[in-house]
Amino acid sequence: MPSVARTVPVTPPQHAGEVPAISLRGVRKEFPGGVVAVHDLDLDIAEGEFVTLLGPSGSGKTTVLRLIAGFEQPTAGTVLLRDRDVTTAPPFDRDVHTVFQDYALFPHLSVLRNVEYPLRIAKVPRTERRERALAALATVRLEGLADRSTTALSGGQRQRVALARALVNRPAVLLLDEPLGALDLKLREQMQIELKEIQRSSGITFVFVTHDQDEALTLADRTVVFSEGRVEQAGSPQEVYERPASAFVAGFVGTSNVLAGETAGTVLGREGSWSIRPEKITVTAVDREAAAGWSSTVGVVEELVYTGATTRCVVALEAGGVLSALLLNGSGDGAPPLGRGQTVRLSWQPEHEIPLM
Amino acid sequence: MPSVARTVPVTPPQHAGEVPAISLRGVRKEFPGGVVAVHDLDLDIAEGEFVTLLGPSGSGKTTVLRLIAGFEQPTAGTVLLRDRDVTTAPPFDRDVHTVFQDYALFPHLSVLRNVEYPLRIAKVPRTERRERALAALATVRLEGLADRSTTALSGGQRQRVALARALVNRPAVLLLDEPLGALDLKLREQMQIELKEIQRSSGITFVFVTHDQDEALTLADRTVVFSEGRVEQAGSPQEVYERPASAFVAGFVGTSNVLAGETAGTVLGREGSWSIRPEKITVTAVDREAAAGWSSTVGVVEELVYTGATTRCVVALEAGGVLSALLLNGSGDGAPPLGRGQTVRLSWQPEHEIPLM
Amino acid sequence: MTRRLQAVLHRRPGLRLTGLLTPALVWLGLFYIAPLALLLATAFFRTNSFTGRIVYDFSTDNVVDVLTTPEYLLTAGRTVGVAVGVTLLCALLALPLATYMALVAGPRSRPVLLALVLTPLWASYLVKVYAWRVLLVPEGGLLGAASPGYGWTAVVLTLTYLWLPYMVLPVYAGISSMRGSFLEATADLGARPWTSFRTVVLPMLAPAIAAGSVFTFSLSLGDYITVQLVGGTHQMLGNLVYSTFSVDLPFAAAVAVLPLLVMAAYLLTIRRTGALSRL
Amino acid sequence: MILSTTARWLLRTAAIAVLTFIYAPLLLVLLNSFSTSATFAWPPPGLTLRWWQVAATNDGVRAALVTSVEVALLATAIAVVLGTLASMALTRYEFFGREGVSLLILLPIAMPGIVTGIALNTLFTQALGGLTFLTLVVGHATFCIVIVVNNVSARLRRMSGTVEEASMDLGATPWTTWRLVTFPALRGALLAGGLLAFALSFDEIIVTTFTAGPGLQTLPLWIFQNLFRPNQSPVVNVAAAVLVVISVLPVYLANRLSGDSAGAVTK
């Protein structure tokens, strides 16, 4: 990783020219004690965009959300919401709602009264309030639980109540801080689909924090990868995954096969660090030639990890080092069954050799 | 799901004839309140096997572990460890150790003293105790943290300490109750590899509870799928994934595409419920004929979910219903780029049509 | 409060914090620290004990007197001994009771037991001591020949009785908060119940016991009424302070320094166990 | 710790023994309130309801009871206000000297009552012009603060701060947040803490002795004086018996409302 500060100015590609929903300009956040959680961040998020913030623990994702929501104030820089400077505005003066990781439901209020809460604050009359809250509960398919106590809900249900509460008075921006972190895998996948659907139909700008790369890629229009308080890369999921801007991004997003040093010299014929995505690698019998123009190398199958839909094939290269290939357990299309200890040829198109720094 | 009780007797295929490490014979567990957590379970686990118990929340996985460990006593049936009847033996008289979901490290003891604990109980002399504990810490690569307080560890480190503690006096059987549940994805994948490695090198029988199907398939020699206190299916990961014994297994393990009723009639030409795994389905241009002997149908691409290595293609069939296909984002091998709204042909080999029930 | 003002307050967490802390700090400064300081200062004056008037001359006589008179030091030593005895006895009684409540009793009887432990706190302190005085009547009393009579044993017993709930509650909370898996883990790793208790439960309860002991220790240290009723001819530091207080305040203040020091030392000692954050 | 049947049986026996130890003297008090002997003679020479009648018409005990309730209510009110504010600061903010502040709040109860008592007495009589009803309230409030702080802090710690942030995030000002979210969530803890503070103040004798103004008689003071007086000790027994019986209610309430035993840990 580079040791000099690097600022990647990030503008949403599609919406250039429009007023961005959120603008962070040179935002820096230093906590007492000297931790710099966010380094001079410039980030524009367009109206209606679904942006995911991806990064390891402690990389500053939550801090960015809290700066947008107004729970923290930047040490330097400005925060704009639809061009209005809200840098020092308190949370209750920003048209931004948050879905907290622990949901932060009010334990003394029923599901319905939780969802009504923002309307009650906004002094919406009682009957309208009730109607709108029920409608919001309907969008998250929880109409039936309106009178339940929030403590008697499952994780997924709580998550949906939190969402309904944050959506009910249609904020300009919705911030979600790892909302699915506490859910189990099945539920999580289901909620991802629902979230995406809700965002699409409501048109609200979503800023979604996660440290799960699958989630980040699946949901986003645009993904911003953080590391140590800096933006490492921002772009569409494809851009970030297929063209990682740094070894860090290559490693953090997806499984990276890195060829470096001597191995790279032997295999690729050129020095430096290179990453090849496992799914880009084709495994064939060692005696079959690689297609024309493809790179290839030979190795021994060390491990076959079966995960149902796919199998990960870990190969120890003759040239040293290890490469993984991801194989779809598709319909048997004539490929020879692989076994541990077998010598195989790995081949890939040179365009998938991604230079790392 | 069947409404009559169904008992699947499960014997490990490879080790038949040997004395099983664990034998549950007609084990039934009824809690005070009338909840039957386990229904007449027969299960043999061979020496040195890595068995994963997979199932939704509340399906009785933990209860089975607790019956083996001795924290609960069965309402009926017997529990044998290497042919010794331990049905009513207390936990401290069983050569079985558990890695608890919350790790249950003793907060008042250092890392080293935690790991030494079972040796201390077994009255191993001080110097030997220390040596063996350090060796166990070395296998989980935590030698450096021996004198740390357990409260000053990260989740992954705590998990490894718990593992070292359970392994240090080499029990015959190790029980693990969702040990990776609290870890984040990256760490989880890394720990899975380590666990598998440790099990392989130590030769200890592992019984591993999870509700994450990827984990269950990746790690196991054999997977046992639970539902509502009963074994739905038991077998190698491939068996369970590729030949699910019931709609429940098909749905719970992997993403299932279920064709049922009229749609099944139209598409497959036969009635009933059928499941096809997404990765078995090939997507081609609508005008290209399917390969000889393959089933095929036509539909419109409704959604393309990009997750880096793979893309999930959700297709609304002309015949009604929806099928997902899983596509590897491999090297462009000539397949046409897909777009939403495009009409495509889906095809698969009939052998991958799995009858449900 | 106006929205504007609240916005300003929101921007200035320091101001909010000051607002929250000031009332309690001012109160305690005025009504706790100031009187203690005044008391300590008083120890360096002296009284014309005939007229009962304080003479404002700086003098270390009282403090030196207290620290060098063997009788007073002996009393201090005995008082600490009583406080330690009471604390140990409370812990000894609280452990099985709390263990029973937390681990054996059913979820229904648990709150009942808790109420049973708490209820005596509402019975008048004096009446309870008096009841013990009656119980402990030497010879021919309720306990007959088994009665230890009035003396140190009686004092420790009665004080233990009075402060026991203060020990049971934190210990009970401590055991309850030990999630089941800690206790199961020990058994799983081969420890029999008693070994479990010795190697895991007791060390893990140390902070809870320490938290309870702050009460049993300090309440015993400052008591002067119980010893009057069941202590026979014995006296504790509290009596020394009480009996000299009205005659010679500076001297009483000097004596009061002793329990103050003991308690300060005690708090510092147990602070390391983390007990203070549990109080 | 997996308990064997023997261990369970031993624990049960020990628990019964300890509970007997706790209740035997209270039963004695109850019994004595019916004894015909005026001096706690044992065994009671006979049983009578006379003391209960005497107690019912005793103005002194009633006046003392009223004073005690007044003092305890006022002290509790002050402690609740100061304690709640301090708890918010202690649980919701990180600041230099936080541990010192907790210790300061703890001190009045951790220091022997006689020290606190004569210290306050010295302050009031030497520097502030004498003892009154208010000085007694002040004395009690000072050591009650920690009770409230304990209960409220325990609740605040369990209630994550995000709930309050969520409220502000949804447009509520801090004051509205307090009114609609924090306070309702704290209500149980406040009541439980308040009840315990009330109980502590209600039965306090040592600090009371040193801070009560002239002519002021709280119930413990009344008991203290009458326990040592002819013909009055049986009436004292009646008062104590009544208190024990009545106390079941607040104890039950405190348990119910605090929702966790830890909150009730420190009376």
Next chain:
Amino acid sequence: ACGGSDDTAPVLDDSPPEATAYAGPVGQGEGALSVLAWPGYAEDGSTDPAVDWVTPFEQATGCQVTVRAFATSAEAVQLFSTGEYDVVSASGDASLRLVYGDRVQPVNTDLVPNYADILPDLKNKPWNTVAGKSYGIPHGRGANLLLYNLATHPTPPTSWADMWEPGSSAAGKISPYNDAIYIADAAVYLMAKRPELGITNPYALDQTQFDAAIALLRQQKPMVAEYWGDVVKQGQGLASGTLSEAQGWQLTANLANTDATTVGTTKPIEGATGWSDTWMIKKDTPHINCAYQWLNHIVSPEANAQVAEYFGEAPANTKSCALTKNPDHCTQYHAQETGFWDNVYYWTTPIEQCIDGRRDVECIGYDEWVRAWTELQNS
């Protein structure tokens, strides 16, 4: 650490602080009066509706009375020093301290009509009169008797010896008074036992005499079951036999004997200490009229009789004996039996200037008594 020349209040000086008595007349009450009294001296019916001589006073004068009771003379001095109280019933070991501490004012006995009926025996005594000025109105008196359990004493004891001499049959079951003033009881015994010490007044002890008394007390301590401070407690002990002999009050015996006669009393041949209480008025009280009215009321024949009976003492008012409910009350308490009181030494605060008139030695002052007593208790 006793009296230096820098004391604000004169201690060695003969004369108390300059003060003059209220000249009168006693007029309309100020409406309020704060009373500091021994328990039982100022009953307002709150303990027992039948026992009430405060309410009639309130009705008659319009002075609303608040009462605070104290347990020991030390407490009385301390409480009265706060300045919160208008009048106090001070025993002899408290009265002089109040006078020299400049807390009370001389009383103009002419303004208290009932003063005329007070026993002459109690007037103008060292504990209520200083430099010829009367500082209060005598209220009643009692002797500190030898109490004994009848079962263990087939023949009544006649001497304090069993409470003082080692190896006595009562060892382990004796109960002396728990106050520094009890040193005087040792002195009373020494007066008879060791005449060579030359003690003539148990409250005027020089160093040698004082040391002898303390030594005697130390010798007594191992035999002590409890130092008493509570009559109920003590009576119970005597009745049950837990205590065999005790120094105490007639009241205690009366209490213990309510069910059956189990406790005997006697004034041993060596004599005894005793107490005579005095109602005193706070210096500069804003309620001077109510205070004088109270003094007159509380020593009136009726009130004085009620107090004497309720508390258990000999009334000071000579006319009270005719008014007690129990016609034998005054006989029982030797109220007017002059000879009885000859060798009763009323509590007096010891001061450094020997109050027996000796001028060649310094006596031990009260603060030294307290220190010595405290050390004795803690040894």
